[in-house]
Amino acid sequence: MSRLHVVSGKGGTGKTTVAAALALALAAEGKRTLLVEVEGRQGIAQLFETETLPYEERKIAVAPGGGGEVFALAIDAERALLDYLQMFYKLGSAGRALKKLGAIDFATTIAPGLRDVLLTGKACEAVRRKDRLGNFVYDHVVMDAPPTGRITRFLNVNDEVAGLARIGPIHNQAQAVMRVLKSPETAVHMVTLLEEMPVQETVDGIAELRAAKLPVGSVVINMVRPEMLDPAAVDIAANGRRAAVARALSDALAQTGFAGADRAGLVEELVDPLVAQAREHTERVALERLGRTEISGLGLPTYELELLGDGVDLAGLYRMARELRKQGVAR
Incomplete structure (x- = not known):
């Protein structure tokens, strides 16, 4: 040592x-x-x-x-x-x-x-x-x-x-x-x-x-x-699948007790910001994975601190x- x-x-x-x-x-x-x-x-x-x-x-x-x-x-x-x-x-x-x-x-x-x-x-x-x-x-x-x-x-x-x-x-x-x-x-x-x-x-x-x-x-x-999205969510965000995000958001709000009309309005208000944030997250994750690949190519011991x-x-x-x-x- x-x-x-x-x-x-x-x-x-x-x-x-x-x-x-x-x-x-x-x-x-x-x-x-x-x-x-x-x-x-x-x-x-x-x-x-x-x-x-x-x-x-x-x-x-x-x-x-x-x-x-x-x-x-x-x-x-x-x-x-x-x-x-x-x-x-x-x-x-x-x-x-x-x-x-x-x-x-x-x-x-x-x-x-x-x-x-x-x-x-x-x-x-x-x-x-x-x-x-x-x-x-x-x-x-x-x-x-x-x-x-x-x-x-x-x-x-x-x-x-x-x-x-x-x-x-x-x-x-x-x-x-x-x-x-x-x-x-x-x-x-x-x-x-x-x-x-x-x-x-x-x-x-x-x-x-x-x-x-x-x-x-x-x-x-x-x-x-941390990577906050699972692979399925990453795929949805990376491809800008707005309808899938809206569906998932509507289902989540339904479980918290939001009624139909209120839920639809809230989904419409939140879906685009959520899609944008998810896309930013997936882009960052992709860059971080690329960085890890470059560091791995150095052939050195590597440690990570959160x-x-x-x-x-x-x-x-x-x-x-x-x-x-x-x-x-x-x-």
Whole structure:
């Protein structure tokens, strides 16, 4: 099983929510998971209904089933660079002085590749970290990563840094990060919706990851809506059979006690809107089935999470985690 889980997806697909649910699912049965945020949005704190995350690893939840723990870390590029300067150059207070002068912000702005090395490097360090007994501190690290359009470049930090530093500590750090990111320890998961654009971005994103030889994990289809019509009703709606809909509606109203004249008037008033809604539903179902076919063609493990009608609160997050475990994501 992979130990670093990188979660990406088109904006609006719920990748942060899925990353949080995955962290809970992986932490079950006494495991320890670190949930990492790299975009500075504090989305994890909002999901777990806690205060803004500092630049430190903090316990935020107990996982369902066995008392596993979820820790969270919001990685800040400037603070990560200070750690880096202390680790390799022992700058200490001099590094903090550079921050006050704005030099660190300047460095991470003019060299975005360096920023990605720092962000991914912090997560990879957590993957490799061991305690005094030689055991891994975290069983799993889950990264809420940048969206699909930027994920391959973000993870392929070695290419980004090649022109920045060909030798020295920065180069060595990038190489160490890439050894983790391109190893079986890592899996990049894509979150999508059963809609045309998210599915296409998922297909394209996975092709880019494979071309860069980055390890692809699975596809999580989020916010899946139920199919509300049986096959016979789908056929009626798809073919616009107004008379059949009117008959079915009249029979349904008759069972509720509507008299003949009142029933006929109500049927006439409701039948066209119902036919239109049914047709829209069948068109959506057809598009969703096409999306599933495209995703199936990727040859990857696929998991589905239903649409939560009231939005995702903390209870909904635990519900999603249980569903992921039920589908075998943590086995």
